[in-house]
Amino acid sequence: MADDTDTSPDKGTALWREITDFLRTDILDGHYQPGQALPGEAALARTYATSRPTIRKAIAQLAGEGLLTVAHGRGTFLRPLPDRMTIAIGRPPHEDLLSPAYDPTRQGWHISEPLREPSPGEVPTYALEPYYTPAGLDDANLFGIRSGQHLAYRYAFWQHQRTRARVMISSHTLLELVRTSRDDGEDVEPADYYAHLAKVRGPVTFTTSVHSRMPYGDAITDLAMEPIGTPLLVVRRTMLDPHGHVLEVTEIEAPGDRFEAAFPNDDRPLSDDQIALRL
Template sequence: MSEGPAFPYQRIRDDLRAEILAGNRAFGEKLPSENALAQRYGTTRPTVRRALALLKAEGLVVTHQGQGVFVRPKPRVRLLISGSNYRTHREAGLPGFDAQVREQGMSPEQRIRDVVTMDPPAEIALRLGLDEDDQVVVRRRTFLVDGSPVALCDSYYPADMVADTAVAQPRRIKGGVHAVIEDATGPIRRQVSHSIEDLVCRMPTGEETAELGLMSGVPVVRVLRTVYDSEDRPLEVQESIAAADSHEFRYEVRMR
């Protein structure tokens, strides 16, 4: 049985969605006015408004009071995870996120939300191999691209490893935390060797939605990365909540 013709609002939504996803409408581009769309499709402004509301719910457009409806800007970060890539950025004295965002012609920023010493969540304690009474130092940061938040990152470290270092201080660290860990003249002096990543897609919590400025219906990717030293001892667990519509992940794994 064939389907009947789509309702006018569905046709408007489908046409605009196809144009946006095909790249025929640039990020940040203003859409035609409600009057113009109503005239084009031979319908009414309330019908057009319904179609635009559906596109907004899908995270494809945003509205600015008194200005109109715009294709939602999406700073998309392509993150390449590989050993050679990591070492190249370390030798340049740059955190991997900052380096890769700059390589893509955008402006990175990491804002520190908090740095505290605390009892670890059970999952973190297990991954770090901690005993029941051990504590962690957690550095909570917001990652931004061109001024827009794209990810929340909480990094956990054994407190007895970093207690008297810059890692436990609420300030930025030149070259990132791994520069402190690998400093041959510092108190830790351990070599970062490899990491294991676990990725899960899910819908965001209300707090995550607010922190990342997510549109309704946009999922997040939870990346749980455990970093090990050259003796296979865990150094760090990073829990990142990344906006799914702002990231592309690529992993290169050398088997030998």
């Protein structure tokens, strides 16, 4: 017997896709409210005169789109819509958020404890002291260097003191600019990275870009994200020398359903209450 998930009641359109469209429309039109439980599979199967596997496939599609959350043993719920917090970009001062001298509580954050045990050989959950790492292909292209050339890598997880939302902040710096040879004196202290880069390669300027991608690796656990259907917001600030060469890159990775990035200007001013983090 053919599975009705593959049947086509109207010119080749799979039944589960039609049911997905019906449910999506009900959700987006407010027929169900955020956090509300969806009727059970059996009830939906009766409503749409189909089988439970067909309903299950439609629900999986909507969960992948970020509209539903499936809680095994409890049911299927409309994903709550948390208020988005704003990351303000593009305006000075451009501070080194990972400097040991920087206090995150100035912006209402604190450095967070890990949500998972580090894997064997993994960098500690936060490393404000630089960790020297070879550049992968993406970083090599960004910095205009060869793959394998070393960068100074720092990172930390921050947690918002009021909302408990989490972000990851990371920094890559050209190692040759902040590390001396072993017989040639001491390395530049991380607290002095920005001042040193401005001194030896300045005047420096900054550009900021924003993109999104789906999370991979441990990002879902590290940032306490919904496990399915939530994109990652990536805000990247790049320090450049007068010739346009990249000296340092700071990135904020944040759950895309909880954060947005905005450029404050005279036409769209943002109050301190609206801004959760400045980059």
